[in-house]
Amino acid sequence: MTYAKTSAFTEEQQQLARVAKALAHPARVAIIQLLASKTTCISGDIAAELPLSRTTVSQHLQELKALGLIKGEIDGLTVCYCLNTSLLQKVQQQFTAFFQEASASSVCASDDSCC
């Protein structure tokens, strides 16, 4: 096993990395934006709006769903996806805290010369 040494890091770091990975593909960013913009929670129409095959989009949806960022509800023949806004807010806080910590770095505050 020359891979996946993630377990050696803190749970906090792993959690941030997991969410970041979910956003690490333009298709998934686009899916979230799409769900946020639509007034109705669309289903397979998502695939029609993206330059990817239905299968691939379905895969991306599963990844987002596995993390809990989106929710899917079966409505007869179609499946209705929507954002998990409460989780998204929690995630936003995590990212904000992380960036805050990083931006407030004491030493290299002056942006030009490092150290």
Place this chain on the structure above:
Amino acid sequence: MTYAKTSAFTEEQQQLARVAKALAHPARVAIIQLLASKTTCISGDIAAELPLSRTTVSQHLQELKALGLIKGEIDGLTVCYCLNTSLLQKVQQQFTAFFQEASASSVCASDDSCC
């Protein structure tokens, strides 16, 4: 070419995904936190503080550097890394805007039943 259809998405989506990918590994999250916490801009000592080999850490550093999130400055024998705080602030704004848009989703505001 059954890969990398990233070009089919907007520049905004690609940019967000690029940064997210940089944070999509606990080691890189840890590196940024380390740089933020240290009073001196450390170099290869970074490798000593992580459960990874020096080579692997160097690779992660290169990825962060390629995106501009960190800066490296040669100081004689050692190399001095530090955060690019101004870019980090810009990135933070991008993420904040994205999450804001997502959290403010109109339809599924009530978190329980979707749609």
Place this chain on the structure above:
DNA sequence: GTAGTATGTCGTAAATATACGTCTTATTCA
């Protein structure tokens, strides 16, 4: 029941990411 449609699952090929040992280069110091 049967045809039609919407979705997900499975298998798979190609691209990338991760991790590390070794080698090369550059600088310091004796």
Place this chain on the structure above:
DNA sequence: TGAATAAGACGTATATTTACGACATACTAC
């Protein structure tokens, strides 16, 4: 000059991601 050290470059093995076609399943409507 020559030994020692720091750090990136290179090669490579393995794991994972991405993308998609084909198949299976579930529901609707006739």
